[in-house]
Amino acid sequence: MNSLQDRLVTLALILSETVWLYAVYASIGILIGLGRSPISWAVCLAMYSASLYLSRGIGLFKINSLAEFLLQMVGGVVLAYFLVGISNVPDGTDFSKAWIAGIKEWDFDQGEPVLCVILAFAMSAISWMRGGFSGAADFPMQALMFSFRIGIMVLAITVTLDMFHPAELHLNMLMLLFFASSLGGMAIGRIMPAQGTSMNGSKWAQIIVVLIAAVVSLGALFSALGHNFLLYISRPIITVLSWIGTVVIYVIIFPIAYLAGFIIKGLRWLIGEPTAREEPQVLQSEMGLGDSLQQLMKDAEEKQPSIF
Known part of the structure; x- marks a missing residue:
């Protein structure tokens, strides 16, 4: 330089x-x-x-x-x-x-x-x-x-x-x-x-000015629109992300949860039930992992929709 x-x-x-x-x-x-x-x-x-x-x-x-x-x-x-x-x-x-x-x-x-x-x-x-x-x-x-x-x-x-x-x-x-x-x-x-290069016909100054003006103008536009407008245009994005999260839960998380539940039941059958002296803790619910996740999803649907 x-x-x-x-x-x-x-x-x-x-x-x-x-x-x-x-x-x-x-x-x-x-x-x-x-x-x-x-x-x-x-x-x-x-x-x-x-x-x-x-x-x-x-x-x-x-x-x-x-x-x-x-x-x-x-x-x-x-x-x-x-x-x-x-x-x-x-x-x-x-x-x-x-x-x-x-x-x-x-x-x-x-x-x-x-x-x-x-x-x-x-x-x-x-x-x-x-x-x-x-x-x-x-x-x-x-x-x-x-x-x-x-x-x-x-x-x-x-x-x-x-x-x-x-x-x-x-x-x-x-x-x-x-x-x-x-x-x-x-x-x-x-x-x-x-240095030493001929400046006649060079477009470097126009390129720099246009680039800076475009970035600054776009930023100033969004700043002037305010928070309410940004929240308004972000709602479709949040909705799409919520749909994607629901698909991931039902397609990936639920099958893994049910598979883990079957594996746990199989291990219990192979190992056997604990003896009476161990006094196993009595579970309040006999639902598997998949059923528990479905119950959580139902509870979440009753509340206000949120991406989180």
Whole structure:
């Protein structure tokens, strides 16, 4: 890749990876009762990008590895201290350099201030380390592709959590940014001509713009339609899955259950009945496995239909 490609792919990497990192932070904040992420996406973006470019800048100078580590650590601690304080100070409270001394006096609507600040520092440190690792990578294109794979799995879970939670995490809009930056960066790294190639008549820019516009427009359309429309179009899918599950139960599970029942009866006949001294436990029902499954199916039909 030429220098322009490298800069654009690096920018795409920063945007895409900070989105799914923030999604993880927001989910943790919801699970522990904070109702939000301990750090905002802007703080995550600032920590990650600063670490990445600092790592690349230090790499240009031939300095001791210990000095490089200390410089990065000091820079990360100072930046995290100010960003965590600015983003977590409650409304109506003035920010000061010694903000950490007044944590216990803070009044949060949800969660404990001390726990929130501890998590904010931990998440800022993770963002700083991830940015440093990405800055030290020799091939940003491979790092972007790896981040895209991880981000898809993470967002599939976190966006679903955001849909059914009352807290507004704005993951839907950030998901659009994730796909736009990731697909755009990978398209630039793969499609954009190398340096020195004639740009006359090239269609790489149109391909990239059309691809990003299509993905973002489709995502924005589904986001604008709302949850009720998505639930409406998902009903046929749930119905079909329910039919498939019923077929699997009657075609596969029931025959296996009846076969297992016959095998158990045969073993009892071969081994013999237990002696009177063992006082076998009296079963309340003499139904076999197949009959028991049929009874469960009948009980389930009396309730409201559900795929589960």
